[in-house]
Every structure is written in C-alpha cells, then in structure tokens.
Amino acid sequence: MATQEISKENFEATVSKQGIVMLDWWATWCGPCRAFAPVYEKASEAHQDITFGKIDTDAQPELSGMFQIRSIPTLMIFRDGILLFEQAGALPGPVLEELIGKVRALDMDEVRKELEARKKAKEPQA
Numbered sequence: 231m232a233t234q235e236i237s238k239e240n241f242e243a244t245v246s247k248q249g250i251v252m253l254d255w256w257a258t259w260c261g262p263c264r265a266f267a268p269v270y271e272k273a274s275e276a277h278q279d280i281t282f283g284k285i286d287t288d289a290q291p292e293l294s295g296m297f298q299i300r301s302i303p304t305l306m307i308f309r310d311g312i313l314l315f316e317q318a319g320a321l322p323g324p325v326l327e328e329l330i331g332k333v334r335a336l337d338m339d340e341v342r343k344e345l346e347a348r349k350k351a352k353e354p355q356a
Contacts, residue, residue: 233274236283238293244283246311250333251281255297255304257288263303266320273326280330310338312345 236244236253245251254270256263274282287294287302297306301318307329308314314333321329 233271233282233284236285236293237290241285241293244281245308245313247281248310249279249281250330251283251308252330253283253285253306253308255285255287255294255299255302255306257286257302259288260302262320266303269321269323269326272323273330276327277330307333309333309336309341312338312341314341 233254234244245253252270252273254263254266256267258264270282270284274280285293287299303320304316304318305321306313306316314336315329
C-alpha cells in the first residue's frame with residue numbers, strides 16, 4: 231500500500247480508525263526527510279495492513295502547530311486511535327521494522343488499562 235497524503239481534513243479520520251497508523255512529518259527541503267522517504271515507502275509496501283501517511287509540514291502548518299512539530303522528520307505511530315510513539319529523526323530500515331514488530335505485539339487492552347490508571351491517578355481526589 232502506498233503512503234497517503236494526510237491533511238487537516240482527513241487527519242482525525244485517519245488516526246482514529248482501528249489498526250496501526252504511521253505518520254511521517256516531513257518537508258521537501260529537508261535532507262533527512264528525503265533520506266528517510268525510501269525507507270518509509272519500503273515499509274509501507276511490506277506492511278499492507280498498516281496505514282502509512284505523510285504530512286508535509288509546510289503544507290499543513292496548522293497540524294504541525296497542534297502537534298508542536300519542531301524537528302523533521304518526525305515519526306508518529308497510532309494504534310486503535312492511541313498515540314503510542316513519537317520521535318524526531320530518520321530511522322534506519324531495520325530499526326523501523328523492529329518498531330513495527332513491537333507495536334504489533336502490544337496488548338492494546340493492557341495499554342488502555344494503563345492509560346485509564348494514569349488518568350485516574352491525575353484526577354483530584356474528592
């Protein structure tokens with residue numbers, strides 16, 4: 231599956247769906263972004279069940295601002311609508327593959343329980 235262009239119009243629908251969604255924040259003038267692009271594209275072809283999106287930070291300044299993107303490329307990974315990973319910097323192919331394997335292996339019921347526990351811990355006690 232080829233990567234798809236993500237904009238503010240389709241962002242929410244894309245990241246909130248079931249399954250794994252990977253987002254590459256990039257810009258045309260960014261050398262490391264251009265170096266990471268073939269690695270990302272190869273992973274998108276190898277993992278047809280994952281949604282691979284690209285967000286051009288110059289074309290989508292509102293989204294970039296909302297997520298405080300300060301360095302590119304930045305990779306974000308969502309699963310079942312939950313942001314699991316965010317890191318700036320281009321990843322080598324083997325590291326990206328390892329990361330995909332780890333995200334696939336996560337027990338999302340456990341992740342949701344952990345998020346709920348953290349949320350409750352932050353709530354003021356009555």
